[in-house]
Amino acid sequence: MARLGIHIECLKEVFRMDAPIRMRIGEVFGKFEQATYASLHLEKVNNARDDRLRTVRVDIFWRGVVLAPKGGDNYTLLKVLPHDDAYRWAERHKVEVNAANGCIDIWDPAALHDALGEIEDEARETVRHLFDHVSDSDLVRLGITKETLAFARELTRVEQLETAKAFLSATQWDVLFGLAAGMTPEEVWSDLGCRAEPEPFDPEDLSSAVMRTSDRVLLVDGPADLMKIFREPFALWRVYLHPLQYQVAHASYRGPARVTGGPGTGKTVAALHRAKHLAVQNEGPVLLTTFTSALASSLGHDMALLLETPEQAQRVSVLNVDQVAHRVFTERHGRPTILRKDEELEIWKRLAIKRNSSLSEQFLYDEWRQVVLAQQVTSAGAYLQAKRSGRGRGLRAQQRVQVWEIVWDFQQELRLIDRWTHETVCVEAGKILAETSEKPYRHIVVDEAQDFSPMQWRLIREAVAEGTDDLFVAGDTHQRIYHYHPSLREVGIDIGGRSVRLTLNYRTTAEILAWSLSMLHDVRIDDMNEALEKIAGCRSHVHGEKPLERGFPTPLDEREALVAQIREWIEAGVEPREIGVAARSDILTRDARELLEREGVPVGTLARTGQGNAVRIGTMHGMKGLEFRCVAVIGVGENQVPPARAVTPVTEDENAHVRDLQRERCVLFVSSTRARERLYVSWHGQPSAFLPMDQPRHTW
Numbered sequence: 019m020a021r022l023g024i025h026i027e028c029l030k031e032v033f034r035m036d037a038p039i040r041m042r043i044g045e046v047f048g049k050f051e052q053a054t055y056a057s058l059h060l061e062k063v064n065n066a067r068d069d070r071l072r073t074v075r076v077d078i079f080w081r082g083v084v085l086a087p088k089g090g091d092n093y094t095l096l097k098v099l100p101h102d103d104a105y106r107w108a109e110r111h112k113v114e115v116n117a118a119n120g121c122i123d124i125w126d127p128a129a130l131h132d133a134l135g136e137i138e139d140e141a142r143e144t145v146r147h148l149f150d151h152v153s154d155s156d157l158v159r160l161g162i163t164k165e166t167l168a169f170a171r172e173l174t175r176v177e178q179l180e181t182a183k184a185f186l187s188a189t190q191w192d193v194l195f196g197l198a199a200g201m202t203p204e205e206v207w208s209d210l211g212c213r214a215e216p217e218p219f220d221p222e223d224l225s226s227a228v229m230r231t232s233d234r235v236l237l238v239d240g241p242a243d244l245m246k247i248f249r250e251p252f253a254l255w256r257v258y259l260h261p262l263q264y265q266v267a268h269a270s271y272r273g274p275a276r277v278t279g280g281p282g283t284g285k286t287v288a289a290l291h292r293a294k295h296l297a298v299q300n301e302g303p304v305l306l307t308t309f310t311s312a313l314a315s316s317l318g319h320d321m322a323l324l325l326e327t328p329e330q331a332q333r334v335s336v337l338n339v340d341q342v343a344h345r346v347f348t349e350r351h352g353r354p355t356i357l358r359k360d361e362e363l364e365i366w367k368r369l370a371i372k373r374n375s376s377l378s379e380q381f382l383y384d385e386w387r388q389v390v391l392a393q394q395v396t397s398a399g400a401y402l403q404a405k406r407s408g409r410g411r412g413l414r415a416q417q418r419v420q421v422w423e424i425v426w427d428f429q430q431e432l433r434l435i436d437r438w439t440h441e442t443v444c445v446e447a448g449k450i451l452a453e454t455s456e457k458p459y460r461h462i463v464v465d466e467a468q469d470f471s472p473m474q475w476r477l478i479r480e481a482v483a484e485g486t487d488d489l490f491v492a493g494d495t496h497q498r499i500y501h502y503h504p505s506l507r508e509v510g511i512d513i514g515g516r517s518v519r520l521t522l523n524y525r526t527t528a529e530i531l532a533w534s535l536s537m538l539h540d541v542r543i544d545d546m547n548e549a550l551e552k553i554a555g556c557r558s559h560v561h562g563e564k565p566l567e568r569g570f571p572t573p574l575d576e577r578e579a580l581v582a583q584i585r586e587w588i589e590a591g592v593e594p595r596e597i598g599v600a601a602r603s604d605i606l607t608r609d610a611r612e613l614l615e616r617e618g619v620p621v622g623t624l625a626r627t628g629q630g631n632a633v634r635i636g637t638m639h640g641m642k643g644l645e646f647r648c649v650a651v652i653g654v655g656e657n658q659v660p661p662a663r664a665v666t667p668v669t670e671d672e673n674a675h676v677r678d679l680q681r682e683r684c685v686l687f688v689s690s691t692r693a694r695e696r697l698y699v700s701w702h703g704q705p706s707a708f709l710p711m712d713q714p715r716h717t718w
């Protein structure tokens with residue numbers, strides 16, 4: 019029986035077509051299931067470079083180009099184009115088997131030949147070439163053919179390589195682009211999803227090559243499936259994964275594993291597919307968890323799209339980590355009464371006065387969480403020994419004794435009045451789970467792992483028995499925006515060598531990514547596993563406008579310009595819901611919201627649901643994990659970013675000062691990398707020192 023595949027690039031083009039033509043394409047290619055080669059009316063193309071490329075009539079105007087391997091019954095739809103263009107495309111292109119990963123390579127030899135002629139002169143006059151640092155043998159091992167190699171050797175600028183995307187094989191282009199972005203041949207090799215040892219692939223067996231190209235060819239399960247795909251275009255990540263994403267999501271691990279990578283590199287998508295894979299395996303309940311309830315609800319929405327049967331859906335719970343803690347706690351003790359932050363600060367203040375301490379209630383509030391609870395300190399002796407790096411001010415031994423007395427009083431008081439905080443609920447839930455061998459989950463998948471506190475990690479560790487495929491962790495420490503810096507090992511999670519880094523950004527344009535990355539230029543960030551995290555090789559294939567930076571004399575001028583910018587985007591066809599606005603403080607977001615509302619622009623919050631078609635506005639912290647076509651980051655002035663209150667003075671504690679500045683940079687980095695197409699950054703007065711310094715900017 020014939021089987022149809024559709025190439026990802028073709029699918030993207032079809033998704034952009036009007037519904038009637040999409041349905042017509044669905045009807046024509048739906049026949050592949052029953053058809054035999056002879057009855058398909060696959061027309062041969064005269065003068066074709068590759069006689070396995072045929073065309074099929076869709077209607078009077080459109081034709082499809084199909085790869086019809088000589089053996090086997092696998093047909094792959096590569097293009098749908100106007101009649102003449104379809105023939106021209108089929109005449110020019112060749113299909114081969116990639117020597118590195120065994121997938122199909124589609125390329126345009128004539129265009130490659132012409133381009134080579136165009137760059138040769140420049141190459142002769144230039145001393146440095148783009149790939150001087152890579153040997154021929156490495157390029158060949160990475161699947162670069164002799165024609166592409168000859169071309170690659172003449173490249174002097176990355177712009178020439180970018181142009182070549184139009185005619186090189188996509189896999190070979192990815193290899194070259196990765197090397198040009200600073201990846202080592204080994205990193206590119208693993209990015210290709212190749213095994214450690216090269217495999218021999220039959221260069222003539224295109225049918226098998228198509229089957230292996232699962233990251234670029236969607237194999238359709240019958241006509242109904244095809245019509246469904248064409249009726250409702252969907253996010254491509256539901257079916258296509260980068261080979262490395264696929265590997266990460268489908269591997270079997272002997273213990274905890276993790277995926278890291280810069281913003282927009284598909285970590286959440288890998289986590290979603292991992293959860294689905296585990297649900298399909300059906301070994302027991304799967305928990306997919308993250309930091310905030312907003313992110314959990316977004317994951318829940320995407321998980322529902324990915325799971326295929328009610329049985330699979332029943333096996334996966336999507337909860338944020340506090341919800342997990344509250345469930346476990348409530349089952350044992352009933353619902354806890356949570357102490358509000360203002361109530362808690364009031365208690366700290368009173369207890370500090372009682373013990374004649376001049377330490378502020380906020381300091382005690384943080385000290386309790388970041389030192390006492392984080393390190394499970396239960397005695398004065400342990401507190402005297404506890405690490406306090408990054409805490410903002412040193413404490414002499416005598417002061418530590420005093421702080422411990424206040425902490426002791428505080429914990430006694432909580433017990434007495436039977437009040438809880440989210441942290442104590444989490445600690446208690448961890449204890450309850452530690453006592454039982456019957457764990458609630460067989461597998462746990464964690465997204466946005468970089469912001470989990472040590473208390474939350476201990477809970478997660480206790481919620482699943484140690485063993486194969488127990489924990490899968492996705493996160494990026496460059497996006498850490500809260501205070502905790504736990505080491506996974508210290509909280510009992512040993513990921514050993516089971517860690518993979520994704521580098522290809524699917525969300526952001528190369529311009530926005532470069533602008534954002536330059537903010538983190540000299541910043542050294544840990545990887546939660548006692549080493550430094552890398553961001554080298556993080557790259558995007560998509561180009562767009564440079565981020566727009568604008569300074570204004572007053573806050574009102576800045577807000578009015580924001581309204582004008584949003585109007586301009588909407589007039590250019592961007593839906594209000596595709597626009598996100600972020601500021602560092604609630605006050606700035608409130609002021610911007612008020613003006614937008616007054617000017618008649620629909621405005622909602624950052625929550626994914628219930629917003630209607632409104633511009634979504636919130637704090638930079640709230641932007642975590644989200645994405646928008648257009649993003650405006652406002653109030654990026656020297657006094658607002660970073661806000662003085664968020665940074666320990668260097669005179670008080672140098673380490674804490676550096677750490678605070680780093681965290682604040684990450685907050686700005688997270689908000690700017692939420693933009694898919696356009697990024698607008700504004701301030702009033704002087705600009706923030708965090709902004710990339712590569713160009714002179716107008717200041718007031």
Ligand SMILES: Nc1ncnc2c1ncn2[C@@H]1O[C@H](COP(=O)(O)OP(=O)(O)OP(=O)(O)O)[C@@H](O)[C@H]1O
Pocket residue numbers: 253254255258259260263279280281282283284285286287288494497523524525642643644645691
């Ligand atoms: N294989 C893929 N093919 C197409 N699109 C993808 C793929 N993987 C991810 N994407 C898209 O890229 C965007 C970013 O993906 P995702 O949210 O998983 O990245 P992330 O690494 O978790 O990002 P961040 O850390 O910045 O929150 C999303 O729009 C997602 O749909």
